[in-house]
Amino acid sequence: SMMEKLGILVAFAVFLESVSAASLGVVSTEGGMVEGQSIRLGFNRRMDVFRGIPFADVPGRFEKPKPHPGWDGVMKTKEYKSRCTQVNMLMNDVRGSEDCLYLNIWVPHGKSVSFELPTMIWIFGGGFLAGGSMGANFMDNYLYSGQEVADRGNVIVVTLAYRVGTLGFLSTGESDLPGNYGLWDQQAAIAWVHRNIRSFGGDPDNITLFGESAGGASVNFQILTPHNKGMIRRAISQSGVAACPWAINKNPRSFAEEIALKVGCPTDQNMAACLKMTDPMKLTMAGALDLSSSADHPVLNNLLLSPVIDGDFLPDDPSNLFSNAAEVDYIAGVNDMDGHVFTGLDIPSINSPLLETPIVDVKRLLASYTKEGPTALDYAYSTYTAEWGSNPSWETIKKTVVAIGTDYIFLVPTQVTLYLHASSATTGRTYSYLFSEPNRMGGIARPYPSWMGADHADDLQYMFGKPFSSPLGYWPRHRDVSGYMIAYWTNFAHTGDPNIGESGVPVAWPKFTSYGHEFLEINSKMDRNYVGQRMRIRYVHFWASVLPNLANAISK
Known part of the structure; x- marks a missing residue:
């Protein structure tokens, strides 16, 4: 009969689906069994997603993370966990939980279950003050969903959480409260992945870290610390390295005393003990970022809850630790106007087409960055205005402000870092990029x-494939640049060479060498004319060598 035939067809379809449906099902980890969610991506392609796997126990306040005690039965890992305790966007309230050390995993499968895939571990940014493993959420579309990267690049994507703000980075500079708790959390997650990822189809000997902003600096710290020896094969720092002026607090004690005063603790030998007993919400609010800034007091100088040289995680200044990364393949780069968001807070007129930006503001910003008095300021000013002519346009002056911020806060430290990596590398390769796809808010709508x-x-939106997952919000050119970025990044995870892997790329990206300083400019229009050399070399030379020598001459 018709119904019988239909029944057989349905049964056959179900059978076919189950044959082609590769899924890990319940996975056994060191703490116990976990079960994620299996999603269908298309013909013969599925993905397992695990959200909220614990990689450490609930951390003690101002203590290193401890191993998770484990659990009985099967833990359902289908929901993101709460982010770590942190201030909200407006800096007027606290969100999150101290129970936050969880990670998320995306595993792509073809006809059969994946085996020995490269694993990419994402470390989020947020000034060491805020952020979560899943990123901002817009209509259930999480910014750091690893789905597009995992699917398009055939890699496992892991996103991790770590403590931020006061609870993650407060330090007295002494052994009673040494700091760097957030870095230890990241390290615990990396070690967990190294020990457990084989059960998910990953290759523990092919782990790539990637991260942006404070996450990019964190990636750099993780390859420099001796505590990760042999665990990380490759790394990518986007708009943030350990050498950035905001990435290390060289004098943590004075800020710890400020926090202590705000929460009513003494600043003597009892300070650490009192801070450990203080309400975590109060501690977190006390570490909120002061957003009031000006050209004389850039907002950058308020980022004081950062990693410290503690003699343990960071035994020395990062610039002396590059031998630890000698065998790590490394990509580092910046966005061409990375400094805009910061300089726009310090000098708001740069964003107004109706207001002139006074030249005195340019000088004030330079003075607050160079910090070495009139000689250094004159040298800096003549370096940045050399091509102005006698009557620079408003636009030229505004762009110069953004360039100064971009160079000082991101670009120059990144170039110095690439140079340090390339010159101390043995087997490790080095690659440099400049991302220049114009901001989507520029021009017509004109904020x-x-x-x-x-x-x-x-x-970030291109890195995580948003033009593919939210196609209505983007133009075809945005899908192009997103596809290029995912291809380079995931090829690099597979082979250590961004040009070679499972994805085609639009241009061959040359290695960065200590003599040629080659880099790739990434945007939707890229072709072979987008390979460059010696990125902004005049300005790198000024900040990295002229200014320090001037400072020495002045102090003598």
Whole structure:
């Protein structure tokens, strides 16, 4: 009969689906069994997603993370866990939980279950003050969903959480409260992945870290610390390295005393003990970022809850630790207007087409960055205005402000870092990029000037494939640049060479060498003309060598 035939067809379809449906099902980890969610991506392709796997126990306040005690039965890992305790966007309230050390895993499968895939571990940014493993959520579309990267690049994607703000980075500079708790959390997650990823189809000997902003600096710290020896094969730092002026607090004690005063603790030998007993919400609010800033007091100088040289995680200044990364393949780069979001807070007129930006503001910002008095300021000013002519346009002056911020806060430290890595590398390869896809808010709607390039964090939407997962919000060119970025990044995870892997790329990206300083400019229009050399070398030379020598001459 018709019904019988239909029944047989349905049964056959179910059978076919189950044959082609590769899924891990219940996975056994060191703490116990976990079960994620299996999603269908298309013909013969599925993905397992695990959200909220614990990689450490609930951490003690101002203590290193401890191993998770484990659980009985099967833990359902289908929901993101709460982010770590942190201030909200407006800096007027606290969100999150101290129970937050969880990670998320995306595993792609073809006809059969995946085996020995490269694993990419994402470390989020947020100034060491805020952020979560899943990223901002817009209509259930999480920014750091690893689905597109995992599917398009055939890699496992892991996103991790770590303590931020006061609870993650407060330090007295002494052994009673040494700091770097957030870095230890990241390290515990990396070690967990190294020990457990084989059960998920990953290759523990092919782990790539990637991260942006404070996450990019964290990636750099993780390859420099002796505590990760042999665990990390490759790494990518986007708009943030250990050498950035905001990445290390060289004098943590004074800020710890400020926090102590705010929460009513003494600043003597009892300070650490009192801080450990203080309400975590109060501690977190006390570490909120002061957003009031000006050209004389850039907002950058308020980022004081950062990693410290503690003699343990960081035994020395990062610039002396590059031998630890000698065998790590490394990509580092910046966005062409990374400094815009910061300089726009310090000098708001740069974003207004109706207001002139006074030249005195340019000088004030330079003075607050160079910090070495009139000689250094004159040298800096003549370096940045050499091509102005006698009557610079408003736009030229505004763009110069953004360039100064971009160079000082991100670009120059990144170039110095690439140079340090390339010159101390043995087998490790080095690659440099400049991301320049113009900001989508620039021009027509005009919350931003029409001359805007790529602002800080503009690369994230492309990195995580949003033009594919939310196609209505983007143009075809945005899908192009997103596809290029995912291809380079995941090829690099597979082979250590961004040009070679499972994805085709639009241009061959040359290695960065200590003599040629080659880099790739990434945007939707890229072709072979987008390979460059010696990125902004005059300005790198000024900040990295002229200014320090001037400072020495002045102090003598």
